Structure formats: C-alpha cells, structure tokens
Amino acid sequence: MNARKRRRLAFVLALVAGGAGAAALSIAALKDNVLYxxxxxxxxxxxxxxxxxxxxxxLVEAQSIRKGPGPLVRFKVGDGRSTVAVRYEGDLPALFREGQGVVAIGKLDGTGTFEASQVLAKHDEKYMPPEVVDALKREGRWQETSGRQ
Structure with a gap:
C-alpha cells in the first residue's frame, strides 16, 4: 500500500469516526428531550x-376528582382496563372534567402515583388527543361515534 492509499484510508476512517461521534451525540441529546x-x-x-x-x-375516571388544599388536585386516568392515580398541583384547564380525554406530563413517584407537572384537556366537543384515541383503541374502548377530527 503506497502513501497515497494510506492517506485516503486514514481520511475515510476519520470521516466515519467523526460521523459516528456526531450521530451518538445527537441521539444522546434527543433521548433527554423525548417524552414517551x-x-x-x-x-x-x-x-x-x-x-x-x-x-x-x-379518560378522567368518574367520581375520581378530589380537590385538596390550595391548588392540589388528585384524579384517576383510565383506559378501561387500568387506571393511574394522578396528583397535580396547579390550575386545571377549563375543559377538564370527568369522562373527558386528558394527557398529563410528569413522572411516577415511589408509590406509583403519577406526579403531573402539566395537564392538557381536549379543546372542544369532538377533539381528543391522537395519543389518547390510539390508547383507547388498543384497549377496545374507542367508539367511532365519539368523533375524531
């Protein structure tokens, strides 16, 4: 192998290593910002x-909303098979009520309660977040007459 081929090989290897490093950094940065x-x-x-x-x-489970002292609210979100207890401290959306679709952002605490940092509710009578519709369809609870725009 002559010097020219060695330089070309070194350049290609450096290019591949640099690309792999950049891809690894991008994936690491995205992993911190993705919410499943x-x-x-x-x-x-x-x-x-x-x-x-x-x-x-x-869906917010019927008779599960409990208002605590101050802005503390506890409620349950269900899909027909399971429910998750949610604890949220803050102002709820005006359209938040029992039987409505919601998406809560947060994390589980050590006891299995979902500590929400944000609660989002649907914006009109026909719309439900696509993720909620998909979860309800997987559990067999979605009715097409409910409407999805």
Whole structure:
C-alpha cells in the first residue's frame, strides 16, 4: 500500500469516526428531550420506573376528582382496563372534567402515583388527543361515534 492509499484510508476512517461521534451525540441529546406516551395499562405492563418523565393519557375516571388544599388536585386516568392515580398541583384547564380525554406530563413517584407537572384537556366537543384515541383503541374502548377530527 503506497502513501497515497494510506492517506485516503486514514481520511475515510476519520470521516466515519467523526460521523459516528456526531450521530451518538445527537441521539444522546434527543433521548433527554423525548417524552414517551403511555396509556394507563401500558404504564404497568411496561414497568415504567419512577422518576422517568413521560406522558400518560386516557379518560378522567368518574367520581375520581378530589380537590385538596390550595391548588392540589388528585384524579384517576383510565383506559378501561387500568387506571393511574394522578396528583397535580396547579390550575386545571377549563375543559377538564370527568369522562373527558386528558394527557398529563410528569413522572411516577415511589408509590406509583403519577406526579403531573402539566395537564392538557381536549379543546372542544369532538377533539381528543391522537395519543389518547390510539390508547383507547388498543384497549377496545374507542367508539367511532365519539368523533375524531
């Protein structure tokens, strides 16, 4: 192998190593910013560890909303098979109520309660977040007459 081929090989190897390094850094940066979505059944089936941020969505269970002192609210989000207890401290959306689709962002605490940092509710009578619709369809609870735009 002559000097010219060695330089060309070294250049290609350096280029491949640099590309692999850049890809690894990009993946590491994205991993910190991605929030996975789970339905209540998936939270327990996938054994999501406490302290890991994710989104949970489903329907607010009937008679589960409990208002505590100050802005503290506890409620349950269900998909027909499982429910997740949610604790949220803050102002709830105006459209938040029992039977409505919600998505909560946060993480599980050590007791299995979802500590929400944000709660999102649907914006009109026909819309439901696509992630909630997909979770309800997987559990067999989605009715097409509910409407999805």
């Amino acid at each position: 979505f789970y339905g209540p059944s998936e939270v327990y089936a996938k054994h999501v560890p406490s302290g890991v941020a994710f989104r949970v969505g489903g």
